[in-house]
Amino acid sequence: MSLTGTEYDPFSVAFQADPFPVYRWMQDQAPVFHSEKWGWWALSRYDDVRAAATDPDTFLSYEGIDIDDTAKDQSGPGFLPDLDNPRHDQVRRIVQPHFLPRRIAAQDPGIRRVVRDLIGSWPGRSEVDLAQELAWPMPNEVFFDVLGLPSAREEGREQLERWVHELKDRRPDDARLTPVAKAATAGIQDYFVRLLEERRRHPREDLVTRIVQADIDGVRFADEHLRPTSEALGLMMVLFLGGVESTAGLTGTLFKLLAENPDQRALLQRDPALIPAAIEETIRYATPLQLVGRTTAREVTLHGVTIPAGGRVVLVYGAANRDPRHFPDPDVYDVTRGRLRHLGFGAGRHGCPGAPLARREVTIAAEEALPVLGNYALAGAPVRHPTTPGMYVWSHLPLSVRA
Numbered sequence: 001m002s003l004t005g006t007e008y009d010p011f012s013v014a015f016q017a018d019p020f021p022v023y024r025w026m027q028d029q030a031p032v033f034h035s036e037k038w039g040w041w042a043l044s045r046y047d048d049v050r051a052a053a054t055d056p057d058t059f060l061s062y063e064g065i066d067i068d069d070t071a072k073d074q075s076g077p078g079f080l081p082d083l084d085n086p087r088h089d090q091v092r093r094i095v096q097p098h099f100l101p102r103r104i105a106a107q108d109p110g111i112r113r114v115v116r117d118l119i120g121s122w123p124g125r126s127e128v129d130l131a132q133e134l135a136w137p138m139p140n141e142v143f144f145d146v147l148g149l150p151s152a153r154e155e156g157r158e159q160l161e162r163w164v165h166e167l168k169d170r171r172p173d174d175a176r177l178t179p180v181a182k183a184a185t186a187g188i189q190d191y192f193v194r195l196l197e198e199r200r201r202h203p204r205e206d207l208v209t210r211i212v213q214a215d216i217d218g219v220r221f222a223d224e225h226l227r228p229t230s231e232a233l234g235l236m237m238v239l240f241l242g243g244v245e246s247t248a249g250l251t252g253t254l255f256k257l258l259a260e261n262p263d264q265r266a267l268l269q270r271d272p273a274l275i276p277a278a279i280e281e282t283i284r285y286a287t288p289l290q291l292v293g294r295t296t297a298r299e300v301t302l303h304g305v306t307i308p309a310g311g312r313v314v315l316v317y318g319a320a321n322r323d324p325r326h327f328p329d330p331d332v333y334d335v336t337r338g339r340l341r342h343l344g345f346g347a348g349r350h351g352c353p354g355a356p357l358a359r360r361e362v363t364i365a366a367e368e369a370l371p372v373l374g375n376y377a378l379a380g381a382p383v384r385h386p387t388t389p390g391m392y393v394w395s396h397l398p399l400s401v402r403a
């Protein structure tokens with residue numbers, strides 16, 4: 001392959017259209033790839049990425065998991081993925097109990113109700129937009145409820161949903177957030193300040209209340225005078241971003257891949273018990289969050305390349321999940337692979353706490369929607385959602401229904 005090293009540019013639209021040949025080139029030719037343009041090093045082999053992800057005292061997070069210059073504008077203190085220890089574990093303990101498998105399992109009936117409601121009008125229709133009609137509204141509905149945000153019928157909900165869509169707004173080939181994204185960020189922060197204050201006065205059984213009431217070693221977690229720079233705001237922001245967008249992305253990608261691979265879809269339609277395995281394979285094959293950033297605490301030498309202390313490192317989860325050294329025939333989408341140790345939810349200290357919830361949402365969406373959609377096909381080109389580079393999320397996914 002005659003690719004040159006400078007072609008790994010996760011911000012370029014040309015790269016995003018098909019990153020996989022570049023990933024393979026990096027794995028084979030430059031496993032510690034140095035980007036002259038951006039100044040960071042990228043790891044793409046499965047073993048290297050897993051080792052770095054599970055060594056968070058060497059590969060630190062304080063400079064942020066997003067690798068562009070603007071992401072810090074949004075994250076602020078308390079943004080869990082950007083915290084190192086000891087603060088990380090202290091803050092994570094505040095939210096972790098809400099994501100225990102037992103608690104997530106209790107959400108099943110509610111999730112199924114949400115999904116059935118959303119797809120209720122589909123039978124008899126010839127076309128649906130899966131992104132707009134299921135992938136986005138499902139996690140909106142489910143996660144707003146977990147967090148304690150207004151339900152679909154309450155005031156303020158419409159504005160919040162608009163902000164969810166606008167938060168990561170970017171223009172093609174440009175790493176910077178647009179004024180639309182900045183305005184949405186300010187709007188949400190302001191809203192969260194008011195919401196936390198409201199729950200402080202009138203507690204409820206929700207995550208917002210837990211965040212505002214939590215203390216760490218006897219010290220209140222939420223500032224008395226909440227402001228956008230308070231830790232509690234950063235924590236709310238990551239939950240808001242993580243809880244909706246990546247789940248919407250995975251849901252859309254699953255239905256898209258099953259449209260493109262009708263033989264695999266037929267397997268699931270014949271045996272719905274395969275759906276959880278298909279979801280793991282989807283995360284492996286088209287990893288929703290393709291990359292995260294870290295910063296080295298000390299000099300690290302790997303494959304003959306030395307990364308200095310303080311070096312910025314990109315862990316390319318999307319490449320690791322397609323590494324032929326770990327997954328046989330990695331470019332084949334095969335829902336029968338069985339147990340997979342992919343890196344799509346990260347690993348170790350920063351591994352995704354929302355994974356059990358995301359898995360249940362997407363499983364239930366597939367169980368309910370696949371029988372209704374039948375032998376469906378793409379009815380037009382899927383439209384990518386403008387968001388963080390390296391995230392697979394869809395704004396539109398038109399499908400023709402063939403029950």
Ligand code: HEM
Nearest residue numbers: 080081242243246247250288292344345346350352354358
């Ligand atoms: C399909 C859906 C999802 C995907 C693909 C996904 C992916 C990820 C990944 C890869 C990480 C690790 C980041 C790193 O290595 O630094 C992560 C962390 C995180 N995710 Fe998710 N996520 C999803 C759903 C959710 C949901 C539903 C929530 C809601 C709570 C959530 C909240 C978080 C949080 C708070 C972290 C930071 C954890 C920490 O640093 O301790 N995610 N997610």
